Amino acid sequence: MRERSTSSNWALGIVQALEMGGVDCRAIFAELGLDYAALNDPDARFPQDAMTRLWQRAVELSGNPAIGLNMAKVVRPASFHVVGYALMSSRTLKDGLTRLVRYQRIIGEGADLSFRPTPRGYELTLAIHGDRLPAARQSMEASMAYALAFCRWMTGQPIRPLQVLFQGPPPADLQPFEQVFQGPLQFHADHYGLLFERADMDMQLPTANESLAQLHDRFAGEYLARFSDTRVTHSARQVLCRLLPQGEPKRESVAQALHLSQRTLQRRLQEEGGSFQQLLDDTRRELAQQYLAQPALSLLEIAYLLGFADPSNFFRAFRRWFGLTPGEYRAQL
Template sequence: MTQLERTTSSNWALAIVQALELEGLVGKDLFATLGMNHELLADPDARIPQDQMTRLWELAVQLSNNPAIGLNMARVIRPAHFNVVGFALLSSTNLREGLARLVRYQRIIGEASDMSLLQSPDSYTMELHIHGDTVPAPRQSHDAAMAYMIAFFRWMTGEQIVPLQVSLAYPQPADISSYEALFQCPLVFGASIYSMSFAREVMDAKLASGNTTLAQMHDQFAGDYLARFEQTRVTHQARQVLCRLLPQGEPKRQSVASALSMSTRTLQRRLQEENTSFQHLMDETRRELAMQLLRQRRLTLLEVAYLLGFADPSNFFRAFKRWFGMPPGQYREQHLESKMPNLNDTGDPD
């Protein structure tokens, strides 16, 4: 069955190009090399496939020899890069409300992003996972999102906001000075997920730009955009829910439907309209995540099986052999360990 491609807003793609050009690269040349249409960056309604953006990052790392190039996003701040979401953030009462809006409307910026906001007695934590389609999303896309977010928060408040902690899901590079200079907080490399935590008092402080009337207006604009956009995108919504639920065990159709505020019958109908089914989507999501998780060498095969929602690891091994024609251990050895070092994985040779 044909799957719809995840896409990225041209506004966000433009920010990425501007960040890459700070490294001395030329956006038009990068697009030409990859066979991408550079003119799309001038169309605020255009969308660019996620896999093309992944290849853009990979080419930029190769040419610049800078695995931390994603951090350049902190230097190109403009509300319009977030489409209408940027202005909704600006009119929020506080950063907590703004971050909640970012989570709610994240798919306007990029469908590949799966973002959540967790609360604790003393802090708020933003968790982030960016998914690929046929190729895993690179670490630079995660770096870019987190760098842009902290810089945007500082720009909004006029304060040097410092996170409590930043966690990054790849091994520590040899040189972390650029990370220390940007985030100015404890850094955890090799984490299980990308995340950034903030003190409650920082997130709850009132913003000078806060305006309830404007916030409601921007919510309407963002909601209308998302409603139009999502009419044929239930596949992506369901896939994001599956990604969140799989580590807790195999998700039931009812759980996914409830998360999407629809009945199981409606979910099935909408998936059929998009030429897929719940079971097929589950299988494809697991297959895609398996490729990404196996890139993380610190995870054992049993851990990968459980993160994919398999209660019995033998079921994972059978499914994997059906997907790729070989056991996961052999796949990991052939597709990862036998290759030259991949800067998108570690930033440094193994």
């Protein structure tokens, strides 16, 4: 399966945020074997794992674990590629964020977004998957900070989330997070997310333009078609992430959620170079890495979140994936 990639537009936003924090990204790009000049090529893309290494080196060099929050200061529609303009031309924030979920693979193929109504409002949830490396925490924090800042910028209103959810423990210094998000922060959550008030999501955008929205939809759809070789794989992975905490998902359930027959699902996955069982295994492996980075989750809880009815099956699968027990892997983290 080919590597997940990130658009040069989003990579450029990350670089601007890091350079604002005093990091010499040109030197890091040379160190990682990346083409710094390609940041200005709108069609260029960078491997997701390379972006993870960029975040890791930036934190090491700056000594600032909250450097990802600088993304809130570099807001510009182009960071979201054509998706940014599709958001701006949407009627309401709710319509805009729905488009963001639909087209987010253009920005970064490693991201899984969802946007749904809840009893309290609307929640935008985020997960980022790498290929061989678990995504950097700063990548998640940067994406959330940018999404919120973009909503504020589009509406011209100081939108305050009802809740900001983070996986993992709170940072040593909360002040930068309080300053950027301006809402209640919850750590040790089971996902990253922003909970918005309904009234904020129903807010009309001053840049709304139905004709432009349709035009940008067409551009985004055409661009997204370039990734059609993994489109079903990506959609099936999102369904698996949602179903796993309820037990091991059956192919029938995933096919049903995608409005496909089981046979069609299997054929499409095979055309994309995989199989249902392989995708299930890959998804569990990626999620296991993310969950083990959260000290609040016990190994037993992680086994059940990954859909293993018997924890011993999780331990066996983990040793097959990484050659270590989950406890040994966590100790190395």
